[in-house]
Amino acid sequence: MTAALPARRPPAGRGLAGLRVPAWLGTPVRRLVTAVAVLWAAATTAYAALLLAPGDTVDILVGDGADTPEIRAQIVAEWGLDRPEAVRYLSYLGRLLHGDLGRSYQLQRDVGEILAGQVGPTVRLTLAAAAVGVVLAVAVAVATAGRSVWPRRIVSAAELVAVSVPQFVIGIVLLFVFSFSLGWFPVSGAADPQALVLPALALGLPVAGVLGQVLREGLERALEQPFAVTARSRGLSERAVVARHALRHALLPAVTLAGWFTGVLLGGAVITEALFGRPGLGRVTMQAVTGKDMPVVMAVVILSAAVYVTISALLDLAYRLIDPRLRSA
Amino acid sequence: MKAIRGALPFILVAALAACGSQTPAAQTGGTALTWAVETEPITFNPHQWGQNKARLLVFNQFDALVARGEDGSFVPWLARSWKVSDDGRTYTLELRDDVTFQDGTKFDAAAVKANFDKLREPGYNPTVAAIQLHAFDKAEVVSPTTLKITLKEPDGLFLDFLSSPLAGQVSPKSLKEAEDLKAGGPDVVGTGPFVLDRYVRGQEVHYTRNPRYNWPPQGSAHQGPAYLSEVTYRFLPQAAVRIGALTSGQVQVVEGVPATDIQTVKSDPSLSFQSALNSGTAFSYYFNTSHPPFDDRRVRQAFREAVDLDTVLASVYQGTAKRAWSVVADTSPFYDPSLEKTYGGDAAKANALLDAAGWTQRDAEGYRTKDGKRLTVRSVAAAPYVRDRRDILAQAIQARLKQTAGIDFQVRIVDQGTAQKAYEDDAFEVFENSRGDSDAGAALNLILPKGGAINRTHFADAALDTWLAGATASSDTAERKALYAKVQHKVVADEAIVFPIYVPSDQIAASRNVQGLGFDPVSGTPRGVYDVRIAA
Numbered sequence: 001m002t003a004a005l006p007a008r009r010p011p012a013g014r015g016l017a018g019l020r021v022p023a024w025l026g027t028p029v030r031r032l033v034t035a036v037a038v039l040w041a042a043a044t045t046a047y048a049a050l051l052l053a054p055g056d057t058v059d060i061l062v063g064d065g066a067d068t069p070e071i072r073a074q075i076v077a078e079w080g081l082d083r084p085e086a087v088r089y090l091s092y093l094g095r096l097l098h099g100d101l102g103r104s105y106q107l108q109r110d111v112g113e114i115l116a117g118q119v120g121p122t123v124r125l126t127l128a129a130a131a132v133g134v135v136l137a138v139a140v141a142v143a144t145a146g147r148s149v150w151p152r153r154i155v156s157a158a159e160l161v162a163v164s165v166p167q168f169v170i171g172i173v174l175l176f177v178f179s180f181s182l183g184w185f186p187v188s189g190a191a192d193p194q195a196l197v198l199p200a201l202a203l204g205l206p207v208a209g210v211l212g213q214v215l216r217e218g219l220e221r222a223l224e225q226p227f228a229v230t231a232r233s234r235g236l237s238e239r240a241v242v243a244r245h246a247l248r249h250a251l252l253p254a255v256t257l258a259g260w261f262t263g264v265l266l267g268g269a270v271i272t273e274a275l276f277g278r279p280g281l282g283r284v285t286m287q288a289v290t291g292k293d294m295p296v297v298m299a300v301v302i303l304s305a306a307v308y309v310t311i312s313a314l315l316d317l318a319y320r321l322i323d324p325r326l327r328s329a
Numbered sequence: 330m331k332a333i334r335g336a337l338p339f340i341l342v343a344a345l346a347a348c349g350s351q352t353p354a355a356q357t358g359g360t361a362l363t364w365a366v367e368t369e370p371i372t373f374n375p376h377q378w379g380q381n382k383a384r385l386l387v388f389n390q391f392d393a394l395v396a397r398g399e400d401g402s403f404v405p406w407l408a409r410s411w412k413v414s415d416d417g418r419t420y421t422l423e424l425r426d427d428v429t430f431q432d433g434t435k436f437d438a439a440a441v442k443a444n445f446d447k448l449r450e451p452g453y454n455p456t457v458a459a460i461q462l463h464a465f466d467k468a469e470v471v472s473p474t475t476l477k478i479t480l481k482e483p484d485g486l487f488l489d490f491l492s493s494p495l496a497g498q499v500s501p502k503s504l505k506e507a508e509d510l511k512a513g514g515p516d517v518v519g520t521g522p523f524v525l526d527r528y529v530r531g532q533e534v535h536y537t538r539n540p541r542y543n544w545p546p547q548g549s550a551h552q553g554p555a556y557l558s559e560v561t562y563r564f565l566p567q568a569a570v571r572i573g574a575l576t577s578g579q580v581q582v583v584e585g586v587p588a589t590d591i592q593t594v595k596s597d598p599s600l601s602f603q604s605a606l607n608s609g610t611a612f613s614y615y616f617n618t619s620h621p622p623f624d625d626r627r628v629r630q631a632f633r634e635a636v637d638l639d640t641v642l643a644s645v646y647q648g649t650a651k652r653a654w655s656v657v658a659d660t661s662p663f664y665d666p667s668l669e670k671t672y673g674g675d676a677a678k679a680n681a682l683l684d685a686a687g688w689t690q691r692d693a694e695g696y697r698t699k700d701g702k703r704l705t706v707r708s709v710a711a712a713p714y715v716r717d718r719r720d721i722l723a724q725a726i727q728a729r730l731k732q733t734a735g736i737d738f739q740v741r742i743v744d745q746g747t748a749q750k751a752y753e754d755d756a757f758e759v760f761e762n763s764r765g766d767s768d769a770g771a772a773l774n775l776i777l778p779k780g781g782a783i784n785r786t787h788f789a790d791a792a793l794d795t796w797l798a799g800a801t802a803s804s805d806t807a808e809r810k811a812l813y814a815k816v817q818h819k820v821v822a823d824e825a826i827v828f829p830i831y832v833p834s835d836q837i838a839a840s841r842n843v844q845g846l847g848f849d850p851v852s853g854t855p856r857g858v859y860d861v862r863i864a865a
Contacts, residue, residue, distance in 0.1 A: 187573070
């Protein structure tokens, strides 16, 4: 992502003077076109994947119940499964353009409606987890970078544990200690902010682990640079050197990882939500995938793609803020 | 600066402690109950019901026309009485006249007719229209309290249908106006003792007491409104989390206690524990007889003889599973106990049978072979149906089969679509299944007759089909029992097309002060909470 960015800027608008698109307009337009293309590709890939996956839709809808030609005919008619694949694909895309995500086979409701109710809890959970990850990582990295050996060893070990232990296990351990034994936090209840603490920790700790390692290494490298020496020689305290100078350098690789975190957080939400009995996209997705509830799976794929596209756009902005070299380019 | 750094962990812990000062749900009032359940229902509309694990919710909100007593007999509920004509084709229901739906609509014969008509509407619930109501011809309103139902042919399972969640009576107003009728929820109302007023998908469903309720089924422990003012069911799919929530007092009742936790719960003096065997069919392995090696009865018998099932069940379920001897569950009135201890667990016999069937060679890994082909049998199971540690059970059976008889038992747990495809392509030898139908006959009709919806043994036998059809048409329990005994003898003893393994059960663990919990006498699943109260 880092390397691709500067390269994207020059070509457009350089040819004919009359066709020159102002830079401030060109980037957003190109970005929008790319975003739509990515979304279309995601929708199509998901559609194709589910089409190729084993199992006939009618079979799935019939399930283990009665299987007679009349029942099959009713199902085919109800869901319009008698039309050719190409027609169904195009009508699917058409409906998508109108914002119609279709109807869930399993839950018998509009997919848009189902997801609308689940986005909020998942957003709250992932944002809280991201906050936990970032705050912990920055705090720990700043506190331990370039310091004595023992605190660093302990923190490194803790980070390694957070990264390598499955989220499910972290969640169970947190529940046993802080909910079942100490009784500080409830297991579930999304309306209650207290119920968000343990799931956010379970989801955020692995992020904190990775981010912490990356940040500390970056900080340590930056602190050895000549500019750090200069800053120190100007009489700045070590903390000020870290906060004002080194951290900015260390942040770049960390921001690059943010795209990856999005995946970790969304994927981890599936496990975390089921474990803590929280509502959210993860649980709906799991139910939909096991039940081969195509319309719901497709909608989740498109939604995830949209989130990725947005995040990567925001990241580009963030680079500009952190790295002045990109601003002047 | 050192001081700040050293203080950081303490600040974090203090911050954590500050956010958490919750009061356990138990303290929020004497008559509110929180119950953690394993399964979130796909629908709250009783007409669309299909998950046994969700059965406990249905009768909080809805009442059926007929109920079942502790002894399994049919007793009055919304129908005060009923008469069946001599030819078994006309059912005349006399309905209660003091019942209102939760939306204020009067319950009467026209409402019941509207429910039947809806169930038969194309596309509403094709399965019920084709199976449970296959014999249904018409319903006629004779008077506001009298409904006459005419069947095309006698149906011994019709009263069972009238007592099932599928016959839960939905307000005609909801049937017409509900926005998401098939999904159910707060706007699809019944006549039951509780009103569903809040549903948070993925988290919980909340009911409040219906203050006007005064029409429980005959034989209920009390009359009038329910004791509890409100009840919340939390959806916690992880067993360890449910148990932890119970022991820490965050919920007062849980269902679905895994074998590994039963001892912990039993030894806790503040908790009560109860379990009940489910109705329907036992969890069984059905052998696919359409191709080798299970087209040979000796191989099917050898499979059963090679497994010392008592030992396997004891190690997998720590003595909490009840071994099954017939395809029909022990709790059914049709269960044939004469099959007990008539087969299984004889390694020498297993090997003799396989030798006789020509599987005499062994390959390098110790598996039996015949004409250079290994004795391999495959089981394909859809993940959503794999519960009760059935995957671990399969591994234990796999190990026994290899060790005692050289049978290569391969187990694959896959998604629903893949399983469906394997069944269609006939690419499996073992089909695992249990069904929780309240009348075992309904389950057998799907599994055993030629062309049955899930007849995956591909076994066909004219006599068997005649017995099944005869038992379905009859409503004479003694006659049905005799016919189903023949059926069980045929498929378990004579033909060995099925390997019954264990009788599934349901468990309830609760705080000791919660009283009146129990199981539905027919299905063996947890009951609703109408009779439940919290002692001071």
